[in-house]
Amino acid sequence: MNKISKVRYQQVDGSGTGFYVLVALLSVLIVVALGAVYFMEHNGHYVTGMSNRIVWGTPHVFAIFLIVAASGALNVASISSVFQKKMYKPLSRLSGLVSLALLAGGLMILVLDLGRPDRLIVAMTEYNFKSIFAWNIILYNGFFVIVGVYLWMMFERRMNKFSSKVGLLALTWRLILTTGTGSIFGFLVSRQAYDAVIMAPMFIIMSFAFGLAFFILILLASYKWTERDLGDAIMNRLGNLLGVFIAAVIYFVAIYHLGNLYITENTGVEDFLLFDGEIYSQLFWYVQIILGGLVPIALIYSPVTRGNRMTLGLASVLVIIGGIAQIYVIIIGGQAYPMEMFPGMDIISGYGGIASYIPSIAEIFLGVGGIAVALITIVFFVKFLPFLPESLSDEVADPHHNR
Amino acid sequence: MTKALNRRDFIQNTSAILGVASVASGFTLTTFAADKGPASGGKRWGMLINTNILSEAEIDSMVSACKKEHGWGFEEHSTGSQKPSWIKKVKVQDRATKKITSLPLMCQHCEEPPCVDVCPTNASMKRLDGVVLVDRHLCIGCRFCMMACPYDARSFVHEDLSNQKEHMPRGKGTVESCTLCVHKIDNGEQPACVASVKTDAVIFGDLKDKNSIISKTLRKIQSTQIRADLNLNTGVRYSGI
Numbered sequence: 001m002n003k004i005s006k007v008r009y010q011q012v013d014g015s016g017t018g019f020y021v022l023v024a025l026l027s028v029l030i031v032v033a034l035g036a037v038y039f040m041e042h043n044g045h046y047v048t049g050m051s052n053r054i055v056w057g058t059p060h061v062f063a064i065f066l067i068v069a070a071s072g073a074l075n076v077a078s079i080s081s082v083f084q085k086k087m088y089k090p091l092s093r094l095s096g097l098v099s100l101a102l103l104a105g106g107l108m109i110l111v112l113d114l115g116r117p118d119r120l121i122v123a124m125t126e127y128n129f130k131s132i133f134a135w136n137i138i139l140y141n142g143f144f145v146i147v148g149v150y151l152w153m154m155f156e157r158r159m160n161k162f163s164s165k166v167g168l169l170a171l172t173w174r175l176i177l178t179t180g181t182g183s184i185f186g187f188l189v190s191r192q193a194y195d196a197v198i199m200a201p202m203f204i205i206m207s208f209a210f211g212l213a214f215f216i217l218i219l220l221a222s223y224k225w226t227e228r229d230l231g232d233a234i235m236n237r238l239g240n241l242l243g244v245f246i247a248a249v250i251y252f253v254a255i256y257h258l259g260n261l262y263i264t265e266n267t268g269v270e271d272f273l274l275f276d277g278e279i280y281s282q283l284f285w286y287v288q289i290i291l292g293g294l295v296p297i298a299l300i301y302s303p304v305t306r307g308n309r310m311t312l313g314l315a316s317v318l319v320i321i322g323g324i325a326q327i328y329v330i331i332i333g334g335q336a337y338p339m340e341m342f343p344g345m346d347i348i349s350g351y352g353g354i355a356s357y358i359p360s361i362a363e364i365f366l367g368v369g370g371i372a373v374a375l376i377t378i379v380f381f382v383k384f385l386p387f388l389p390e391s392l393s394d395e396v397a398d399p400h401h402n403r
Numbered sequence: 404m405t406k407a408l409n410r411r412d413f414i415q416n417t418s419a420i421l422g423v424a425s426v427a428s429g430f431t432l433t434t435f436a437a438d439k440g441p442a443s444g445g446k447r448w449g450m451l452i453n454t455n456i457l458s459e460a461e462i463d464s465m466v467s468a469c470k471k472e473h474g475w476g477f478e479e480h481s482t483g484s485q486k487p488s489w490i491k492k493v494k495v496q497d498r499a500t501k502k503i504t505s506l507p508l509m510c511q512h513c514e515e516p517p518c519v520d521v522c523p524t525n526a527s528m529k530r531l532d533g534v535v536l537v538d539r540h541l542c543i544g545c546r547f548c549m550m551a552c553p554y555d556a557r558s559f560v561h562e563d564l565s566n567q568k569e570h571m572p573r574g575k576g577t578v579e580s581c582t583l584c585v586h587k588i589d590n591g592e593q594p595a596c597v598a599s600v601k602t603d604a605v606i607f608g609d610l611k612d613k614n615s616i617i618s619k620t621l622r623k624i625q626s627t628q629i630r631a632d633l634n635l636n637t638g639v640r641y642s643g644i
Binding site: 041043044045046050051052053055056114115116117119120122123126127128130131132133134137184187188189190191335339341342343344345346347348349350351355356 | 478480481482484485486487488491492493494495496497498499503508517519520521522523524525526541542543544545546547549550551552553554555557558559560561562563575576577578629630632633644
């Protein structure tokens with residue numbers, strides 16, 4: 001109790017030039033994204049790189065990435081209120097905020113890339129309960145409500161006592177939510193790259209890594225820019241956790257591919273993704289595995305760079321880049337490889353071959369705009385509400401110090 | 404005795420007239436629909452394509468007939484893979500025997516359609532008589548059905564359209580596919596592609612009617628479904644592949 005009362009939360013000042021430059025920069029990215037949406041929706045999707053073979057393009061990559069990261073960003077709060085790790089308690093509010101902001105950014109992209117975004121009301125009122133997509137709409141909306149209530153429990157002192165119960169609900173909900181996101185792909189039986197139930201748990205572990213990487217970067221930036229104390233105790237703990245999550249992602253990716261390689265009918269798609277897929281194989285090995293997996297692990301655990309704030313930040317950036325590459329390979333690579341429509345036969349013409357896809361600049365702008373929406377949401381909320389502890393110095397954060 | 408029409412009377416009378424008119428028009432609509440007969444679960448429309456006797460030229464004419472009937476394929480801006488394709492000619496070769504087969508590929512009108520399962524808004528739907536359709540008013544253009552379809556049968560409209568057919572409203576940003584020419588079969592006609600083939604290489608009919616030509620033929624000759632392993636029980640069957 002004493003420990004909790006020691007943490008004082010304070011809005012960020014947000015009156016300096018730096019703050020306005022940041023807001024202006026993010027606003028420009030959002031305006032550009034909206035311009036891109038107008039361009040794509042006015043003309044139709046022919047101005048994008050998408051086609052009838054690659055029906056989900058770069059906007060979906062960013063959207064799914066943000067949605068996956070969103071649920072993972074809530075982990076920090078869960079560790080505190082569900083698993084009673086007191087060190088994470090001061091970070092809980094920010095954790096809830098980051099998760100809501102990332103989800104909002106991701107959903108914005110998803111909605112604006114619809115063929116008919118003007119029919120959003122149809123998606124909200126017509127439900128096919130056999131559709132995992134319809135379930136996701138309910139899960140996303142529920143997430144906003146539950147995390148909103150969770151934040152209220154954290155903010156309102158009278159309600160603090162309920163925060164662990166609501167936290168448990170939020171944790172359960174987010175696990176189901178990411179299961180739903182992974183199952184969008186896992187339940188697609190017709191495509192060789194998907195059709196694997198391991199997609200759901202793999203997406204959950206991916207969310208742990210991507211969400212934490214985002215959280216670490218936002219924490220580092222906000223404490224540096226507001227010149228508040230951020231102790232090593234908390235950063236090293238988060239860094240170690242990130243390292244474990246990255247390793248776990250690599251484990252799941254390995255099992256997914258090994259499992260597919262064992263099944264003869266899937267060796268074609270595996271050869272494509274891992275070896276012959278040109279851009280997809282390169283993204284897989286160089287960006288996803290090496291740059292987004294092995295290098296961050298080395299940065300986090302190597303005795304030379306261990307505990308260094310800059311290298312932890314760099315590792316987090318690499319995890320995000322590797323994560324986007326991973327989702328790109330899953331979504332675009334998985335569609336580029338043709339469906340096995342005639343087992344035992346080669347398709348000579350009419351269908352088949354590797355579908356080509358070059359993302360248009362408008363698609364990329366929309367994706368980046370989604371990230372900007374998430375970030376500007378965080379920026380405004382930390383300015384107007386006390387999300388960030390005044391200090392996260394070791395005395396505040398380290399439970400041993402308090403003993 | 405004349406009575407000046409005051410505002411209240413006017414509103415009352417007008418409402419009464421409008422009320423009667425709208426109810427009556429409802430009756431009229433219902434009556435017309437009933438006359439025509441809604442899709443019935445007593446039927447299941449299907450097609451049998453015999454690739455042993457169907458020539459490549461005939462497949463081309465099937466594709467042309469569909470394009471002409473529904474007005475797709477004339478989009479100005481879309482690239483090859485962006486243009487809608489409700490039916491296409493696919494050529495396959497058996498890896499072991501080297502036998503080459505050409506076949507028309509379109510929506511297979513599954514009994515258990517994955518597109519209907521995944522559609523969040525019920526826009527993808529299956530009529531009682533087995534025809535799988537997209538309700539263009541409910542389609543939000545999410546393209547999940549295209550991800551789920553094992554037959555690459557669906558197309559997304561990538562641009563604005565003009566000069567559309569009266570019986571086939573299409574629209575930018577929505578998904579479309581073979582309708583089995585519901586507007587024709589509901590009037591007792593054959594789908595355009597079937598009608599374009601002069602031989603009996605393509606047979607259309609009611610799979611539930613034991614005495615229909617398609618049912619009798621299916622009982623006699625060997626036939627298969629594409630991706631039969633998925634257990635979707637397709638309405639379109641092939642013989643010769």
